[in-house]
Amino acid sequence: MNAWFIQHRAALAAAFRRLWATPLNTLLSLVVIGIALTLPAFGYVALDNLRDLGRSASGVQQISLFMNLEAGKKDVAEIENRLRQAANGKWKFVPKEEALKRMQASEGMAEIVASLPRNPLPDAFIVEPTNTEPEALEILRKEISGWPKVAHVQLDSAWVKRFDAFLRLGKLALWMLAGLFGAGLVAVTFNTIRLQVMAQSVEIEVARMIGATDGFIRRPFYYFGALQGALGGLLAAGLVLGALHLLSGPVGELAALYGGSFGLRLPGVPEAAVLAALGAFLGWLGAQLSVSLSLRKFD
Amino acid sequence: MIEASNLSKRYPGGLDAVKDASFRIDAGQMVLITGHSGAGKTTLVKLISTIERPTSGSLVVNGQNLSALGRHAIPHVRRHFGLVFQDQKLLFDRNALNNVMLPLEIAGQPRREAIRRAQAALDKVGLLAREKANPIALSGGEQQRLAIARAVVNRPTILIADEPTGNLDTESGMAILDIFADFHRVGVTVVVATHDQSWIERYHPNVLRLDHGRVVS
Ligand SMILES: Nc1ncnc2c1ncn2[C@@H]1O[C@H](COP(=O)(O)OP(=O)(O)OP(=O)(O)O)[C@@H](O)[C@H]1O
Ligand SMILES: [Mg+2]
Numbered sequence: 319m320n321a322w323f324i325q326h327r328a329a330l331a332a333a334f335r336r337l338w339a340t341p342l343n344t345l346l347s348l349v350v351i352g353i354a355l356t357l358p359a360f361g362y363v364a365l366d367n368l369r370d371l372g373r374s375a376s377g378v379q380q381i382s383l384f385m386n387l388e389a390g391k392k393d394v395a396e397i398e399n400r401l402r403q404a405a406n407g408k409w410k411f412v413p414k415e416e417a418l419k420r421m422q423a424s425e426g427m428a429e430i431v432a433s434l435p436r437n438p439l440p441d442a443f444i445v446e447p448t449n450t451e452p453e454a455l456e457i458l459r460k461e462i463s464g465w466p467k468v469a470h471v472q473l474d475s476a477w478v479k480r481f482d483a484f485l486r487l488g489k490l491a492l493w494m495l496a497g498l499f500g501a502g503l504v505a506v507t508f509n510t511i512r513l514q515v516m517a518q519s520v521e522i523e524v525a526r527m528i529g530a531t532d533g534f535i536r537r538p539f540y541y542f543g544a545l546q547g548a549l550g551g552l553l554a555a556g557l558v559l560g561a562l563h564l565l566s567g568p569v570g571e572l573a574a575l576y577g578g579s580f581g582l583r584l585p586g587v588p589e590a591a592v593l594a595a596l597g598a599f600l601g602w603l604g605a606q607l608s609v610s611l612s613l614r615k616f617d
Numbered sequence: 618m619i620e621a622s623n624l625s626k627r628y629p630g631g632l633d634a635v636k637d638a639s640f641r642i643d644a645g646q647m648v649l650i651t652g653h654s655g656a657g658k659t660t661l662v663k664l665i666s667t668i669e670r671p672t673s674g675s676l677v678v679n680g681q682n683l684s685a686l687g688r689h690a691i692p693h694v695r696r697h698f699g700l701v702f703q704d705q706k707l708l709f710d711r712n713a714l715n716n717v718m719l720p721l722e723i724a725g726q727p728r729r730e731a732i733r734r735a736q737a738a739l740d741k742v743g744l745l746a747r748e749k750a751n752p753i754a755l756s757g758g759e760q761q762r763l764a765i766a767r768a769v770v771n772r773p774t775i776l777i778a779d780e781p782t783g784n785l786d787t788e789s790g791m792a793i794l795d796i797f798a799d800f801h802r803v804g805v806t807v808v809v810a811t812h813d814q815s816w817i818e819r820y821h822p823n824v825l826r827l828d829h830g831r832v833v834s
Contacts, residue, residue: 321725328722521719524706527668528767529695530723 325534333541336514337549344546347510351550351597354503356557358496359585359593363558365488367582381459382472383443389467394441400465404458407447414439440469452482500600503550507543507604514539515612522613532613539609540602547601548594555590618644619665619775619806624674625830626660634660636830637674642808644774647801647820650810652827658810659703661827662779665808666698667691679774696724699773699805703780705764707752713739713763714748720771738770739763742796758789765796775806782813794819 337344385393394411401409417439422431447458459473515522522535566582619642626635635657642648650658663669664676667683676683679697686694708716717738721731739745742762744755752760761781768776778797782790790813798820801807809816816822826834 324727325722325725328728518710520706521708521710524708525719525723526692527666527695527702527706528698528700528720528723529692531689531692534723 326537329534329537330541330545332538333545336538336542337545343510347506347546348550348553350506351503351547351601352553352557354499354506355551355554355593355597356561358492358499359554359558359589360561361488361492361495363562363583363585363589365485365492368488369485370583381445381447381455381462383445383462383468384470384472385441386467386469387438387440389441393467397443397465397468401443401445404461407445407449409443409445412442412444414441417442500596503547503597503600504604504607507546507601508608510546511539511543511605511608512612514542515609535613536609539605543601543603543605543608544598545601547597547599547604549597550601551594551597552590554597555585555593558585559590618642618677618679619808620677621664622675624664624676625672626657626664626669627672633672633830635664635671635827638827638830638832639674640825640832642806642823642825644806645801645804647797647807647822648809648825649816649822650808650825650827651812653812655829656827657830658827659779660830662777662808662810665775666700666777667695696720696771697774699768699771699776701761701764701768701776701778701781703783703810705760707760707764707767709751709753712749712751713744713755713766716752716763717766717770720767724771735766735770738766741769741799742766743792756789758785758792761785761789761793762796765793769800769805773805775808776800777808779810780813781809782811782815787815790815791819 383397385397398411414437418431418437421439422428445458445462447455449455455473459471462468463471525535562582562584566584569582621641622639624635624638625633627633638661650661652658660669664671664683665678667686671684674684678694681694683694708719714732714735717735718731721734726734736745736748739748742765744759744762744766747755747759752763755763765778765781768778776797781797782793785793794816797807797809801820809822817824824834825832
């Protein structure tokens with residue numbers, strides 16, 4: 319066992335002791351850090367679930383393709399050909415005669431249809447692409463519009479686009495929130511460590527005078543900041559999990575009302591580890607800034 | 618060995634606390650630094666232990682030129698010294714044993730070895746029975762002895778003390794004197810700043826007398 323390892327272990331032990339020594343302070347700091355991490359983490363999980371929800375609901379994305387009225391059998395065959403090549407999904411041809419028959423079948427339309435001199439409806443295709451990403455749909459729509467004898471292409475996914483835009487906005491807001499609360503965490507750690515350095519100024523002074531290196535003096539504070547941040551991160555993971563647990567029942571019922579079966583995706587060990595690591599990093603950053611500033615007066 | 622030539626220290630604010638001091642302390646010697654209050658004893662002690670840096674002149678300790686020392690070398694040089702401060706600087710947030718262990722922690726000693734050596738140092742100054750006591754619960758003489766235990770625990774080659782008998786009665790002062798004499802006897806270089814005359818009567822050490830920062834004898 320070399321001196322390096324011994325000193326790091328001692329610094330970690332010292333950090334634990336400091337956390338234990340002032341349980342109330344530690345608890346309050348952890349709650350502040352925990353909440354600071356909970357809000358963005360919860361937002362992240364919520365957005366993640368919403369995106370899943372949007373995906374599953376947008377399974378019936380359709381593109382309706384209407385031909386020119388004067389388009390003939392040859393033109394239809396051409397479009398079929400192109401669809402076969404372009405659309406990697408299902409599509410269905412609706413001839414104008416069938417469209418007219420359907421129209422006749424609907425209530426109150428029979429007489430109107432009968433009074434028409436000729437069939438006013440165009441031939442049409444209903445395309446169901448496999449890739450239902452809003453961007454992919456939009457690209458496909460543009461492509462089809464350029465095909466010969468195509469009068470109009472209609473994308474039945476306006477709400478998906480809106481939903482997607484909403485998700486993107488949510489994500490942006492989430493990042494801003496995370497940045498804000500992350501800065502808050504750094505500030506909380508900064509202040510905690512500043513007070514510790516002040517409380518231990520005699521120890522720091524003595525240690526320096528009898529040969530302590532910079533690293534020896536700083537290390538316990540770094541470990542403290544990182545440890546406190548990591549514990550706060552774990553607390554946040556617990557809070558998010560608890561909140562989702564409470565929500566999963568009502569969300570399931572709501573989904574059932576709309577005929578869907580939607581289960582909340584709960585964060586697991588990897589997500590908790592990420593939160594802890596994030597907390598540790600921010601805590602370490604706060605400690606680093608604080609120690610660098612506070613130790614200046616000892617030089 | 619400590620060798621100073623034309624050593625001067627001027628604090629920001631004006632006066633030379635130590636001025637053109639040249640002297641030599643051989644390894645294993647016991648040297649007393651005396652002089653009136655404000656003569657520069659503490660300043661000289663701080664210069665030797667690298668806590669203060671000289672304004673001019675040179676100071677060589679154990680073959681190392683302290684005035685040319687880089688920032689990162691200083692902590693390692695300091696570990697050769699055992700320091701007893703004028704105001705002791707004991708830590709009141711931990712017990713006696715943990716106070717004595719601090720230099721060993723700094724040196725990266727394994728914990729068990731550190732405890733063993735700290736207990737030996739406490740035994741040496743007659744405080745082993747009080748190892749669990751907080752320094753605040755110790756008498757003035759005991760606190761001074763605790764400070765000495767912390768200074769010697771890492772087996773320094775040079776033991777430097779600033780007024781170690783300053784505010785002690787004669788009897789406790791004598792006990793401290795004897796501890797330093799013990800270390801001197803086993804080959805440790807002992808440098809003590811004091812105006813306590815009983816040292817001279819008892820041990821006839823080499824004396825470095827300061828007057829307004831100058832070495833007068
Ligand atoms: N940090 C400092 N800044 C400015 N001046 C100082 C500083 N430390 C000491 N001095 C001055 O330097 C001179 C020498 O001080 P020093 O403490 O070395 O004396 P001393 O011999 O140890 O005195 P005493 O016997 O009272 O402890 C004094 O005039 C003192 O006021
Ligand atoms: Mg003094």
